Amino acid sequence: xxxxxxxIPTHLYxxxxxxxGIGAYLRPYAxxxxxxxxxxxxKKSGLYAIVTASLRDxxxxxxxxxxxxxxxxxxxxxxxxxxxxxxxxxLILAVGGxxxxxSAKAIALGVCYEGDVWxxxxxxxxxxxxxxxxxxxxxxxxxxxxxASCVVTNEEAQLKYGHTDNAVRPVLSVxxxxxxxxxxxxxxxxGVADMMSHIFERYFTQTKHTDVTDELCEGVLRAILxxxxxxxxxPQDVDAWYEIGFGGSLAHNDxxxxxxxxxxxxxxxxxxxxxxxxxxxxxxxxxxxxxxMETVAPENQAIFGQFAHNVMGVQPSRDVEADIREGIARLRxxxxxxxxxxxxxALGIDGARLEEMAKKATGAAFGDEYGQGHFKTLLWQDVLAxxxxxx
Ligand code: NZQ
Ligand code: ZN
Numbered sequence: 106x107x108x109x110x111x112x113i114p115t116h117l118y119x120x121x122x123x124x125x126g127i128g129a130y131l132r133p134y135a136x137x138x139x140x141x142x143x144x145x146x147x148k149k150s151g152l153y154a155i156v157t158a159s160l161r162d163x164x165x166x167x168x169x170x171x172x173x174x175x176x177x178x179x180x181x182x183x184x185x186x187x188x189x190x191x192x193x194x195x196l197i198l199a200v201g202g203x204x205x206x207x208s209a210k211a212i213a214l215g216v217c218y219e220g221d222v223w224x225x226x227x228x229x230x231x232x233x234x235x236x237x238x239x240x241x242x243x244x245x246x247x248x249x250x251x252x253a254s255c256v257v258t259n260e261e262a263q264l265k266y267g268h269t270d271n272a273v274r275p276v277l278s279v280x281x282x283x284x285x286x287x288x289x290x291x292x293x294x295x296g297v298a299d300m301m302s303h304i305f306e307r308y309f310t311q312t313k314h315t316d317v318t319d320e321l322c323e324g325v326l327r328a329i330l331x332x333x334x335x336x337x338x339x340p341q342d343v344d345a346w347y348e349i350g351f352g353g354s355l356a357h358n359d360x361x362x363x364x365x366x367x368x369x370x371x372x373x374x375x376x377x378x379x380x381x382x383x384x385x386x387x388x389x390x391x392x393x394x395x396x397x398m399e400t401v402a403p404e405n406q407a408i409f410g411q412f413a414h415n416v417m418g419v420q421p422s423r424d425v426e427a428d429i430r431e432g433i434a435r436l437r438x439x440x441x442x443x444x445x446x447x448x449x450x451a452l453g454i455d456g457a458r459l460e461e462m463a464k465k466a467t468g469a470a471f472g473d474e475y476g477q478g479h480f481k482t483l484l485w486q487d488v489l490a491x492x493x494x495x496x
Contacts, residue, residue: 106314106364113358115251116277119351123279124241127156127198128163130277134237135196137166139189141209143173143201147243150287156200156241168192173201176379176386177208179223179259185212186222189236196237196276203247203256203299203386206240210255210273213238223259226266235272241279244288245350246296246387248303248357250278258380264465265380267372280354282346290337294443295387297333300353301326302390306369307362309401309408309480315365322361323415325352330416330439337443370478371397374488377462384452391445392452395437396495401481402429449495456496463489 118130131138140156147153160167170185189197189212199209213235215222224230240250249255253274256267288296308322329352335345355361374397375389402409406425413419413432422428437447446452464470467477469485476482483491 107312107366109363111359111363113251113360115275115358117251117354118277118279119281120347121281121283123281124152124155124284125159127239127241127279128159128161128165130279131160131165131196131198131239132163134239134276135165135194137168137192137194138196138198138239139185139192139194139209139212140167140169141173141185141197141199141201141205141212142169142171143205145171146287147200150243150284152200152241152243152284156198167198168194173205173208175204176258176265176383177204177211177256179211179257179261182208182211182215182222182257185209186215189216194236196239198239198241200241200243202242202244203249206238206242206247206249206275207255207257209240210235210238210249211257211268212236213273214255214268214270225270226257226259226268227264229268231270233270233272235270237276238273239277240275242350243284244292244296245280245282245285245346245353246292246299248300248353250275250280251354251358253359256376263380265376267376278354280350282350283343285336285346285350286341286343288340290340290444291385291388293333293337293340294391294440294445295385296353297329297337297349297387297443298391298394298440298445299387300349300356301329302371302387302394303356304361305394306372307365307367308412309368309398309405310365311405311480312365318361318363318365319411323411325355325361326416328352329356333443366479368478368480370480370483373466373477374462374491377466378449378452378454381458381462382452382454384454388446388452391440392447392449392495393491395433395440395447396491398433398436400487400491400494402433404481449492454496456493459492460485460489463492
């Protein structure tokens with residue numbers, strides 16, 4: 106196990122009716138907030154009315170900015186920064202999913218940065234300075250409600266970059282899983298694929314002696330697999346949503362990766378797909394992940410065997426390679442079971458720009474080939490091979 110530092114400062118308010126307390130929860134942090142949200146699902150569900158009433162009751166002034174789209178855009182982030190400066194906003198409250206939350210985080214960083222906010226993403230400048238961010242989550246998926254990261258699309262440059270700065274880890278997040286019941290099936294599946302990937306990126310490691318986090322990863326994955334099918338078949342199953350909601354936050358609050366080297370190649374490869382083709386992040390991950398697994402499994406059969414046996418329920422045999430193949434086949438079957446595509450073609454992506462994406466994902470396009478991932482560092486030809494295999 107490697108050395109680690111660990112602190113999870115996000116105060117979670119989890120369960121029935123918690124959203125009604127948002128005004129009171131925010132009072133110690135701000136007198137004026139920006140309420141930031143997406144395309145309107147929060148108005149349909151009644152959450153917007155509840156949150157604004159709670160803010161008013163608590164005496165917190167607010168301005169609003171909606172219109173965040175999946176794969177949130179830099180242009181709206183810039184608009185949000187100008188609005189916050191003009192209005193003297195002290196905290197950004199995102200009500201929605203990963204896109205609204207990430208857009209909020211980027212605004213929070215940008216308000217405290219003198220230069221253009223994109224420089225923070227492009228040049229990976231960690232300022233440690235941001236307005237505080239709080240969230241009310243409406244879709245369990247990205248884990249942004251507890252993470253220190255945000256991912257923004259520069260639509261003009263067709264670049265989608267993540268940026269990590271502890272200053273944007275939310276000070277508090279409210280999760281009432283009852284709000285997940287209105288999610289369309291495709292969003293349920295995309296979210297499940299994303300949260301599972303957040304665990305895979307940590308679980309598949311070359312670090313040895315990681316029993317505690319191995320067990321945590323495997324346990325949370327099994328709980329997600331079990332309950333994902335329940336919410337997919339019956340989106341009104343609130344008990345199952347509680348499990349998925351908690352699992353999705355644990356998947357990405359950093360606990361499961363402590364003491365082990367993390368990978369993140371699938372995320373790096375997927376962001377290229379979303380940047381150009383504007384596909385949902387989770388959908389891209391479901392296609393790439395099994396192909397990545399088949400490519401890198403020979404680098405550490407022990408952990409892939411463990412995955413097959415302890416997560417996918419494969420009976421251990423004498424032939425570990427066969428067990429691994431079966432584990433990956435079961436993962437693909439699970440993705441299909443919840444309606445996810447397992448090829449790029451099915452997502453409407455052809456071979457035309459694969460080389461360009463492989464070069465961007467690895468830095469080769471910019472003359473600095475750092476590669477992707479740590480389990481096995483992939484150079485651009487390796488990434489291209491995975492994209493081609495996934496077609
Ligand atoms: O915009 P509205 O109208 O709210 O509709 C949204 C959106 O269309 C809808 N939705 C959300 N809650 C709903 C609902 N519809 C009905 N009922 C509800 N309760 O769902 C759609 C998707 O929302 P979005 O916020 O885009 O989903 P998600 O949470 O999957 O976020 C995806 C973004 O997060 C980034 C991804 O790259 C992607 O841009 N990620 C952020 C991470 C982080 N900050 O730590 C890590 C992840 O790896 C990921 O990269
Ligand atoms: Zn993700």
